[in-house]
């Protein structure tokens with residue numbers, strides 16, 4: 001049932017939940033939430049939101065290439081691809097941040113994935129798009145980190161990335177910083193895009209109807225130089241609509257110093273309509289070209305094997321009983337079934353400690369960019385795409401909040417990032 005806490009039966013438990021939030025230590029997964037706010041879905045599934053519009057994901061590949069375009073239009077074509085990638089990114093936001101509200105009536109607390117939990121599926125889109133696959137894996141439990149790859153074989157497009165969060169509490173909201181990034185590679189175009197993840201906060205806590213609002217800035221840096229800056233805002237005290245953004249695409253990061261330098265500006269709601277216009281000034285709905293209408297493009301849900309055919313570590317199979325208990329709002333059963341999984345995991349970790357065989361991630365490897373694979377100077381002619389793109393965008397290479405700039409207060413510490421290992425995926429008998 002799509003209950004929110006406004007009913008009197010729930011208000012008591014919601015009040016005690018709010019109290020527990022007020023004194024919480026930063027680890028959201030440790031919060032004991034009332035059953036009506038629990039989602040039967042594990043966070044490892046959230047990777048699917050990156051590709052609920054497979055046509056937009058591959059769109060840049062279907063525009064003319066620089067070779068096909070005459071030299072005078074190569075730059076115009078590169079801008080068109082940067083616009084196409086920006087449109088795809090904007091199209092992911094409604095799925096990422098509104099889908100629980102749509103399917104369950106409010107934002108919910110997802111199941112906290114166990115180490116090695118996986119989620120796989122595919123989208124079977126017709127025409128020039130073809131099949132797109134998803135590989136999602138929980139690569140860390142403390143702190144929770146999910147890594148994923150989305151690949152389209154027909155268009156030779158691979159999106160890969162990972163994400164984790166930190167959270168803090170303020171008087172009316174939970175504030176979330178995302179860690180990680182995504183890399184979108186178009187093999188035929190020999191072009192890669194680095195995508196950073198925006199900060200967000202959870203509102204609606206007082207009324208027991210939580211929802212996500214995005215804030216701050218995120219970036220898309222193209223290897224062809226084009227640089228998209230996306231600024232987010234929500235409904236303010238006085239004015240403003242919810243889920244608002246403004247995206248400016250610049251020839252390069254340097255020219256972004258002056259907003260007037262923008263090649264195009266896109267403005268509107270990422271959960272609704274947005275408009276595009278040339279240059280740096282804000283386009284308006286009446287006079288400008290429609291850029292994207294999130295409600296006119298139904299999301300394409302991925303296809304997942306029936307539970308009976310899934311492996312024991314596949315998310316929906318592993319959590320089946322917990323999910324059932326959540327759907328029944330049976331608090332004791334939820335606790336009982338969750339404890340089984342947690343105890344099993346504790347046993348596994350204990351055995352690993354005893355035998356000295358540590359856990360190996362399945363499809364992803366962690367790369368250390370402070371010394372990438374012990375690379376020597378001779379490799380500098382072919383810099384790693386991530387190093388290259390962070391340099392172009394002036395972004396930190398460290399494990400800083402996503403979108404942190406070089407020389408910012410967060411620009412220090414380790415530089416370890418999760419990368420998809422296609423060979424491991426294929427060795428597992430999987431295809432693209």
Ligand code: CLR
Nearest residue numbers: 028046096097107108109110163165176210212
């Ligand atoms: C996970 C990565 C996805 C984008 C995304 C969307 C919603 C976020 C989620 C991430 C992380 C977990 C999250 C969730 C919204 C609410 C939930 C922050 C970043 C927290 C843990 C729930 C707290 C409980 C409330 C409902 C009170 O690509």
